[in-house]
Amino acid sequence: MSAATLSPGLAADLAALTAADAVLDPGHHPEYGHDATAYRGLRGEPDAIVLPGSAAEVAAVLAYCYEHGLAVVPRGGGTGLAGGAVPVEGGVVVASDRLRAVRSFAPERWTIEVEAGVPTADVQRLARENGLLFAPDPGAAEQSHIGGNVATNAGGPHAFKYGVTGRAVTGVEAAMAPGELARFGGALAKDVAGYDIAHLLVGSEGTLGIVTSVSLRLLPAPAASLPLVAFFAEAAAGCEAVAAVVGSGLQVAALEYLDGATLAAVAGAYPGALPDDAGFLLAIEVDGDEEEARRLAAEVVAALGDEPLAVHAPQGRSEREALWRWRDGVSGAVAGQLGGKVSEDVAVPIDRLLEIVEGTLAIGERHGLRACSWGHAGDGNVHSSFLVDPRDEAQLERAEEAADELFGLAVALGGTISGEHGTGWLKRGQLGRQWDPAALAAQRAVKRALDPKGLLNPGKKGDPTGPSATPNPNEQER
Amino acid sequence: MSAATLSPGLAADLAALTAADAVLDPGHHPEYGHDATAYRGLRGEPDAIVLPGSAAEVAAVLAYCYEHGLAVVPRGGGTGLAGGAVPVEGGVVVASDRLRAVRSFAPERWTIEVEAGVPTADVQRLARENGLLFAPDPGAAEQSHIGGNVATNAGGPHAFKYGVTGRAVTGVEAAMAPGELARFGGALAKDVAGYDIAHLLVGSEGTLGIVTSVSLRLLPAPAASLPLVAFFAEAAAGCEAVAAVVGSGLQVAALEYLDGATLAAVAGAYPGALPDDAGFLLAIEVDGDEEEARRLAAEVVAALGDEPLAVHAPQGRSEREALWRWRDGVSGAVAGQLGGKVSEDVAVPIDRLLEIVEGTLAIGERHGLRACSWGHAGDGNVHSSFLVDPRDEAQLERAEEAADELFGLAVALGGTISGEHGTGWLKRGQLGRQWDPAALAAQRAVKRALDPKGLLNPGKKGDPTGPSATPNPNEQER
Numbered sequence: 026m027s028a029a030t031l032s033p034g035l036a037a038d039l040a041a042l043t044a045a046d047a048v049l050d051p052g053h054h055p056e057y058g059h060d061a062t063a064y065r066g067l068r069g070e071p072d073a074i075v076l077p078g079s080a081a082e083v084a085a086v087l088a089y090c091y092e093h094g095l096a097v098v099p100r101g102g103g104t105g106l107a108g109g110a111v112p113v114e115g116g117v118v119v120a121s122d123r124l125r126a127v128r129s130f131a132p133e134r135w136t137i138e139v140e141a142g143v144p145t146a147d148v149q150r151l152a153r154e155n156g157l158l159f160a161p162d163p164g165a166a167e168q169s170h171i172g173g174n175v176a177t178n179a180g181g182p183h184a185f186k187y188g189v190t191g192r193a194v195t196g197v198e199a200a201m202a203p204g205e206l207a208r209f210g211g212a213l214a215k216d217v218a219g220y221d222i223a224h225l226l227v228g229s230e231g232t233l234g235i236v237t238s239v240s241l242r243l244l245p246a247p248a249a250s251l252p253l254v255a256f257f258a259e260a261a262a263g264c265e266a267v268a269a270v271v272g273s274g275l276q277v278a279a280l281e282y283l284d285g286a287t288l289a290a291v292a293g294a295y296p297g298a299l300p301d302d303a304g305f306l307l308a309i310e311v312d313g314d315e316e317e318a319r320r321l322a323a324e325v326v327a328a329l330g331d332e333p334l335a336v337h338a339p340q341g342r343s344e345r346e347a348l349w350r351w352r353d354g355v356s357g358a359v360a361g362q363l364g365g366k367v368s369e370d371v372a373v374p375i376d377r378l379l380e381i382v383e384g385t386l387a388i389g390e391r392h393g394l395r396a397c398s399w400g401h402a403g404d405g406n407v408h409s410s411f412l413v414d415p416r417d418e419a420q421l422e423r424a425e426e427a428a429d430e431l432f433g434l435a436v437a438l439g440g441t442i443s444g445e446h447g448t449g450w451l452k453r454g455q456l457g458r459q460w461d462p463a464a465l466a467a468q469r470a471v472k473r474a475l476d477p478k479g480l481l482n483p484g485k486k487g488d489p490t491g492p493s494a495t496p497n498p499n500e501q502e503r
Numbered sequence: 504m505s506a507a508t509l510s511p512g513l514a515a516d517l518a519a520l521t522a523a524d525a526v527l528d529p530g531h532h533p534e535y536g537h538d539a540t541a542y543r544g545l546r547g548e549p550d551a552i553v554l555p556g557s558a559a560e561v562a563a564v565l566a567y568c569y570e571h572g573l574a575v576v577p578r579g580g581g582t583g584l585a586g587g588a589v590p591v592e593g594g595v596v597v598a599s600d601r602l603r604a605v606r607s608f609a610p611e612r613w614t615i616e617v618e619a620g621v622p623t624a625d626v627q628r629l630a631r632e633n634g635l636l637f638a639p640d641p642g643a644a645e646q647s648h649i650g651g652n653v654a655t656n657a658g659g660p661h662a663f664k665y666g667v668t669g670r671a672v673t674g675v676e677a678a679m680a681p682g683e684l685a686r687f688g689g690a691l692a693k694d695v696a697g698y699d700i701a702h703l704l705v706g707s708e709g710t711l712g713i714v715t716s717v718s719l720r721l722l723p724a725p726a727a728s729l730p731l732v733a734f735f736a737e738a739a740a741g742c743e744a745v746a747a748v749v750g751s752g753l754q755v756a757a758l759e760y761l762d763g764a765t766l767a768a769v770a771g772a773y774p775g776a777l778p779d780d781a782g783f784l785l786a787i788e789v790d791g792d793e794e795e796a797r798r799l800a801a802e803v804v805a806a807l808g809d810e811p812l813a814v815h816a817p818q819g820r821s822e823r824e825a826l827w828r829w830r831d832g833v834s835g836a837v838a839g840q841l842g843g844k845v846s847e848d849v850a851v852p853i854d855r856l857l858e859i860v861e862g863t864l865a866i867g868e869r870h871g872l873r874a875c876s877w878g879h880a881g882d883g884n885v886h887s888s889f890l891v892d893p894r895d896e897a898q899l900e901r902a903e904e905a906a907d908e909l910f911g912l913a914v915a916l917g918g919t920i921s922g923e924h925g926t927g928w929l930k931r932g933q934l935g936r937q938w939d940p941a942a943l944a945a946q947r948a949v950k951r952a953l954d955p956k957g958l959l960n961p962g963k964k965g966d967p968t969g970p971s972a973t974p975n976p977n978e979q980e981r
Contacts, residue, residue, distance in 0.1 A: 317794070
């Protein structure tokens with residue numbers, strides 16, 4: 026990739042709107058040209074990179090770009106898995122790195138307002154240190170920014186009980202075209218005065234406005250969180266167990282699975298004894314006060330019945346943390362098998378879970394690829410992965426075809442092409458497989474209404490046109 | 504009101520799209536000309552009333568109206584409190600009475616899809632009979648339709664823990680302009696493939712599309728629900744107790760209050776002994792399994808400290824049901840004092856609760872009106888009421904002025920003009936007090952995008968133009 030050069034005129038104009046050191050030369054900062062899909066070959070060359078120091082500066086930059094017909098590519102921590110923050114066709118990258126203020130925090134009322142660039146892990150920590158819970162726990166929480174998590178409506182294991190990021194959002198401040206700050210909602214738990222544009226912005230991936238600040242409703246933290254790990258001989262038994270746990274009406278906090286091939290990739294690192302013939306794993310977390318969590322754990326074990334080969338209950342904080350660290354390492358370990366992977370985050374109704382788990386393997390086989398899946402079983406949200414050697418272009422191409430087939434299967438099973446990563450750039454053109462023409466027309470109408478010049482993150486979030494991209498062999502999802 | 508006459512041509516056209524008996528003559532069905540704001544003087548004369556028998560028929564009717572430039576006024580159970588379903592300026596009322604199908608119900612996966620005309624109480628019952636919970640509990644659940652509750656994003660006492668109606672919505676099918684059915688989302692817990700247009704429709708009060716069917720995520724029902732009633736000498740102590748309960752980090756299910764004047768209106772019917780000097784009441788419900796609910800109840804009592812004059816814990820199902828029946832009767836009993844009331848549903852941050860409670864009384868006094876308030880303390884969502892004799896036009900006018908002042912106070916306290924009833928017709932023009940110009944512009948742009956001819960429920964949901972309406976002395980909120 027040849028280094029882009031920053032036009033001195035553009036640099037000066039942007040610096041006048043922000044600060045001299047707020048404008049970066051893309052030639053010296055290639056890291057703003059990609060996100061976590063870089064290994065999938067997705068990189069761009071922005072015309073400029075700007076790090077506004079305030080929401081007002083974001084609006085001023087948007088106004089400038091809108092006036093001059095420059096595309097704007099909003100960027101958070103750069104941990105996206107669909108290329109949403111990649112300046113594929115150039116434009117001005119507007120990054121939230123310097124939007125770091127905690128504008129208000131009232132733990133006694135469970136409310137916090139943070140600017141878009143606050144790392145998600147900081148929000149989690151602030152909540153935790155005050156006896157509260159910010160439940161969304163997507164991967165890469167230390168790197169990702171809350172604004173990016175809101176813009177993608179990020180998920181994570183605990184979404185099963187607590188919902189995805191949008192569930193916690195009560196208000197959004199955003200720079201809207203043609204360049205003004207707008208506030209939708211705020212700290213109120215209930216507000217139906219206007220349209221719910223806050224939640225229209227949630228998950229819109231920077232295509233309708235640039236999130237500058239978010240108001241979140243935290244929850245009281247549960248006193249105890251107890252994980253359980255159940256091993257099964259095969260996927261069929263494991264998926265039946267998922268149905269049994271959900272069908273038993275037990276509100277568990279997280280209900281995760283690893284299929285056999287995934288388990289094989291991380292077996293060596295498992296913090297405990299693994300049954301020899303384990304071909305499927307469920308990691309279930311229950312929470313509540315100590316007694317309730319214990320009672321729930323016992324009821325989950327009862328609901329699992331005799332089917333599991335073994336059930337482990339990690340004891341004490343260190344064992345529990347070790348389990349979740351191990352779970353966090355799954356994506357990297359799977360990628361490490363051949364050096365890379367093409368992984369997608371489709372979701373299906375949970376009674377179709379076995380079909381997508383087995384379908385992933387069958388698709389891989391048809392394309393001559395090793396495949397596996399893991400993910401958020403309780404939400405039917407699977408990470409189907411096709412292993413690749415990133416230097417093998419033919420293999421990458423087959424993996425891309427496999428992913429395309431996977432999208433088709435997910436939709437055929439009543440599911441979605443994206444449960445939590447978003448559409449970004451990589452899945453543009455796929456929405457039409459899932460949405461009817463009238464729904465697509467509504468999406469396009471909303472886009473045109475709020476971004477009449479089409480300058481906000483062009484080509485992202487389901488735009489059905491544009492060239493196809495190459496697969497990412499190495500992204501990190503949870 | 505003179506009876507409108509149904510044009511034979513329009514009747515024949517609509518009957519051809521639906522069924523002969525699906526088209527009603529407004530002259531014979533005045534009940535479709537108003538909602539629960541009728542006593543506030545708000546009535547309209549539709550050009551026709553049509554009761555489509557299927558979602559496809561709704562779309563066909565919308566297509567016809569869109570082609571012929573006829574306004575469409577979607578209608579659910581007619582229990583709205585803001586005039587959202589009133590055909591104030593005529594048009595074709597499209598009512599959901601015949602959209603009664605439960606399209607799918609999978610209790611073992613906590614999912615249900617119901618057509619718009621299914622009564623909300625039926626959804627609650629279906630859930631309950633299968634060990635599940637549909638938590639939204641707005642007033643008039645037997646009469647209101649789930650489609651209307653979704654279109655207004657209705658609330659209720661248990662929204663404090665479980666959220667408002669939109670929280671339970673995972674998908675919406677709607678007839679969209681110019682007359683096509685579209686489906687946004689479905690039974691999936693997680694889906695970020697496209698914009699969240701489902702939740703844009705939630706609370707849009709029929710101004711962006713006509714909800715024909717909704718997919719809901721139910722929750723496991725708690726085994727036990729225990730109410731507690733705490734009495735205080737005055738509002739200040741009661742509001743401090745609200746802060747203490749929330750600040751203690753106890754996740755109670757409902758946290759309701761009645762101020763002294765409200766309490767006086769319903770004291771005689773209280774199912775228990777009322778302390779003589781009670782000037783403020785909190786009704787708190789905790790839930791969970793039996794042990795957890797009991798533990799929570801004890802912790803709530805501890806958090807209340809020595810401040811309450813008394814704390815009652817109704818025992819057994821019949822006492823508990825009697826308490827909630829009594830709570831349900833509040834609105835009617837308050838209205839019964841003088842024959843009517845003008846009541847609004849503003850919400851404020853909970854640390855401003857005392858100010859809106861006392862401010863309601865002060866506003867009433869300034870306008871020579873008896874006033875009181877009650878509502879959802881945990882959400883800061885109050886029903887501020889000004890008592891009126893509905894035959895006294897001068898008093899009604901003063902009450903309308905008082906309500907206007909109330910909106911200003913709510914916004915000044917960082918709150919909203921509507922916590923759960925919506926903007927409808929009665930609060931049109933108020934959104935500009937609360938939203939900045941850029942936010943208002945976004946709302947208008949979305950409206951134009953999805954309803955370019957402005958035929959979907961014209962003048963509703965914050966449209967800043969249009970004549971003012973007279974107050975409603977007798978509506979029923981919870």
